Amino acid sequence: MTKKSIKNEITTVRIGPRMSRGLYQLAKYVYGAKRVNFEDQLEELVEKDLDYQMKQKWFLNYTSGKEGQYFEKLRKAVGEARDDAFPADGSDFDSNNVSGDE
Structure with a gap:
């Protein structure tokens, strides 16, 4: 489960990932059903990938x-x-x- 998001204008940025509309809608639906914020899930995935890289x-x-x-x-x-x-x-x-x- 992702951690609780703390919205702070100084430490957060808004990104616009370029992905197909279908993939975006599917991700919003799946993470929504899981009761996870899509943006929080993206942040967690990027953090894990950066740790690996x-x-x-x-x-x-x-x-x-x-x-x-x-x-x-x-x-x-x-x-x-x-x-x-x-x-x-x-x-x-x-x-x-x-x-x-x-």
């Missing part, structure tokens, strides 16, 4: 040397942005869940 030999070779320095800076910036998006105390301002309780 970043462990592959081609990627490790690509990020060695100068490219590796750029990648580490990018990864650090992304990590900091994610930390800012999810408060350590568990509070969720957007849903008025200031105590962090479910």
Whole structure:
């Protein structure tokens, strides 16, 4: 099951995947029946794929040397942005869940 989405204008972007209308409608229907938000499911799939790709030999070779320095800076910036998006105390301002309780 996907994690609960926290909508934050600063840390989220809107993408427009180019896919056939049929595939899009099928995905919306299937994920809807599963009671999962289509966008959350896409995010989860992309995260899993990125985790896999970043462990592959081609990627490790690509990020060695100068490219590796750029990648580490990018990864650090992304990590900091994610930390800012999810408060350590568990509070969720957007849903008025200031105590962090479910």
